[in-house]
Structure formats: structure tokens, C-alpha cells
Amino acid sequence: MLTTPPSNFGEFVRTPRIRQTESGRTALFDTLPPDLFKPLASPTRRLTADLLLHLHERTFGFAADAPRRTEVLREIADFIVRWEAANGRAGADDGEAPATSIEDRARIIYQRLLDTGWLLEHRDRYIRLVDLDPDASGLLHVLARIARGETRSYGGAVLGVLSALENAAANPVERSENVRNALNGAQDFMAHMRVVSVSLRKIEERILRQHSPREVIRHFFEGFVERHLSADFKTLHTKNNPFRFRSAIIRQAHSMSGDPLTVLALAEAYQREGRAPNLKAGEETVLRELAGIIDIFEATERHLATIDATAARIEKQVMNTARSMDRVGGRSESKLAEALRAVAGAPDPHDGIPVRTALLPRRLPIGPSHIPTPRRERAPIPPAVVREELRDPALDAYAMAKADYVRTTRVTPQGLSAFLDAALGRKGSVRGSEIRIETVEDFVSFQRLREIGSIFDGAIARQFEIELLDGRVSNAWITCQDFVIRRKEAKADEPRNR
DSSP states (O other), X not given: OOOOOOTTHHHHHHSOOOOBOTTSOBOHHHHSOTTTTSGGGSTTHHHHHHHHHHIIIIITTSOSSOXXXXXXXXXXXXXXXXXXXXXXXXXXXXXXXSOOSHHHHHHHHHHHHHXXXXXXXXXXXXXXXXXXXXXXXXXXXXXXXXXXXXXXXXXXXXXXXXXXXXXXXXOTTTOTHHHHHHHHHHHHHHHHHHHHHHHHHHHHHHHHTOOSHHHHHHHIIIIIIIIIIIIIIGGGGSTTOGGGGHHHHHHHHHHHHTOHHHHHHHHHHHHHTTSSSSHXXXXXXXXXXXXXXXXXXXXXXXXXHHHHHHHHHHHHHHHHHHHHHHHHHHHHHHXXXXXXXXXXXXXXXXXXXXXXXXXXXXXXXXXGGGSOOOOOOOOOOOOOOOOOOOOOHHHHHHHHHHHHHHHHHOOOHHHHHHHHHHHXXXXXXXXXXXXXXXXXXXXXXXXXXXXXXXXXXXXXXXXXXXXXXXXXXXXXXXXXXXXXXXXXXXXXXXXXXX
């Protein structure tokens, strides 16, 4: 008896079971095809690796449309000919033993890449087209960067983070994506610094394992000088050190995270552009990304100190090796060359060669040059009169004036609540045009009233609410949009004061 399958039966069959990691991300080997690394573990792995990089950069890198299968096979065959002309025949694999022609070998390699998930085939009517698997293409992009040995411009990376933060702060509504770009740039910068640090430690271990002074010098110049000192390490110690922007980045990130209006505008943009599900999650995401940028650039000093310490140990080891080479090899080689010249210049070596004896010393073993010079006595420190410095009254007056200015211009939750209580009195609501401004403290509190819904973590919004009106408020202090402020407990009893 046949039964009708459920409506979602096709989705159930096609959808694989995805394993999640502790961080909530999809596991790596659930994203990549399961047999992806088989060609890179075969006897022809060097040919396959070079072929994959070639296909990624040349065949598929600049192609707007997917190439045909015949074009890809011809490209693979041409590459095999060039590769084997430069490197010799690759190791025979299980499936390549009966293949003799280049076309057959290209077809076997193509089928292996197709079966293991590197390539995808699809049809356009009767034409078979080939493209790279999207997940494998991302992996090839990373492998290509490793193979090229690209160096990063520290100045460009750090300045890019600062520029992205400044653009986001200047226009948070339309350029909120720059905050995430700044975080990605900071993470890439820190990852590259860790690569430099670990690479230097790897070179140090390799140098310490060498037994020959010549090999020590060779590894020093090939591994340290050519790869890191001239490209990465030297960049950190130039006159235009990119770390001169570090304090500006930290200051800019602190300023943005401490400004509620900027954080609110960025959170609204995150929600509008789909990077956060709601406004609260958007604010948390913005603050978390800014805090990540601050943590990264506050930790750069420790990473730079580690790099400097490793480089100093490498240079010290090489200096000791070079010094021992001069001491061990220099004199013996010169004496041997002198003896060979004397033997070659003798009229008849069979008659004997006069050799100068060294049994009697020609200089005193100890003389005036070996006697140490006594240390000179230091002159006693003469007594001095200790003067008590009197504090300048002008400095005290300046400190008091500065504290009074900060107290006058700073708005606190307690001060703003007291101002609203005084303005409302016994009434349940008051319009902005009815509030009297008599002092600078009143003006500073009045201009923050329109923000009571978002400032001080909602402390004022729990007691009062604000409604913006269509009219304008104009007095001797400020001109702004009119509003009504109500006590929340008196909202139901008070009529609208329009």
C-alpha cells in the first residue's frame, strides 16, 4: 500500500544534519566536502596543489561566466605539460597507472577533483559548465595568500581602522558598516602580528638546532633578514611607525561607545540593515565591536615587546656565532695559507724548510698594560638647602574654577530629576515653553530634556515621559522644538496640555 510522503519530505532528505560548535558556528568539516583533502594527501599532491592554485587564480579568477568543461580539461592538460617540464613526472597514483596520454591524465585529475568536491558541474541546455565549489574557493583563497607569502602594510592596516571609525562617527546613519570593517581590520592586524611573532620563534628554534656556524648564518639571513626584518619587523621600528595612530583609535572608540546618541544611531542602522534583530541587540553589538577594537589595540604593546625580545635573542645568537667563527677560523686559515706559500716558494723542499721556533717567549707575560687602573674615589656630595615650595594661590583658584565649571556643565540623573521636579511642582505635566530658565545650570539641564528617553540607562525615563509637539520654544537661551513632559504616575489623571 502506497502512502503519500509529507510535504517537507524533500527538504528532510536533502538537508544534512549540521553539527554546531560550542560558539554556535557550523563545524568546519560539516561545511567543507568530506573528501576535499584526499587529492592533497596523494602521491601527486604537489602537482594537484599547484594545479588548484592555478585554476583558482587564472581559470576561474577573472572569468565572469563559468567556463566550459572542454576548456577546463584543456587548461589542466596544458598545466601538466608545463609543470612536468619544470619539475619532472609526478608520483604515480592508483588511478593514473594505465593512463599514458596527457589528455587521459587530465581527464582523471579532473574527475578526481570533481568527485572530492573541489569542482562543480552544471548544465546550460546541452553545454556542461564547470565552477569551483564556493566553500573550496574560500579555502583556496587563503592557501593562495599563504603560498604567495604576502606581507601586510602595518601603516595601511592601522590607518584603515582609524579612518573607518572616524567615518562611522561622522555619519552613523549611513556608514555604520565601517564599525564592523574596523573590527575586521583590527583582527586581521592582530592575527598578522601573531604570525610574525610565531614565525620569529620558529626561526629561533631552527637556528638553535644547527650545529654548523655556516648553517646558523644561512638560516639567519634566509629566514629572519629576508623574510621578516626587511618586510615586517623593520616596519615596526621606522620613523613613520604605524603605532602612532594607536592612541587615536582607542580614543575614538571610547568616544563613540560613551556617546549614547552615536550608539543609538549605529544600533538603528544595524537593525535597519539586517545586522541585528532589534534595537537592543544592535546596541549590544555596537558596544561589543567597539570594545573588541579597544582590547586589540591595548594589547599591541605586549605583542610588540614579545617580537622585540625574540628578535634580540636571534641577533645575539648570530653575533656569538660570528664572533666564534672569527676566533676559530681566522688565525688558523691565515697560518695555513702562510705555510703553503712558504712550501711552494722553497727552492728545494727536500733540503728542509727553516721553521722559526716559538719555545722562548718574545714578550713579558705580565706588564703595565695588564695592571688594572684603580677606581677613582667619588667626591662627596655637598650639602644643599632644601626649600619648601609654596603652592601658588592662582593654581588653587584655577582648580576651584575648573571644578565649579565641571559641576555647572555636567548633567547628572539627580540634578536632572530635581530640575524636572521644580519645573512640574504639583502639576502632572508641563510644556517646554512654560519652563523658566534663569541660570546656566537650568540651561544645561533644559537642553538635555529631549533626550530623557535614552540617557542615564533609562533612569529618568522610569519617572517621566516626553512627547514632542509641532510648535517651537524660543527664549533668550535656546530655540528648539516644543515638548510636553509628564510624570508617569500622573499620566492618566492629567489632560493633554496642547
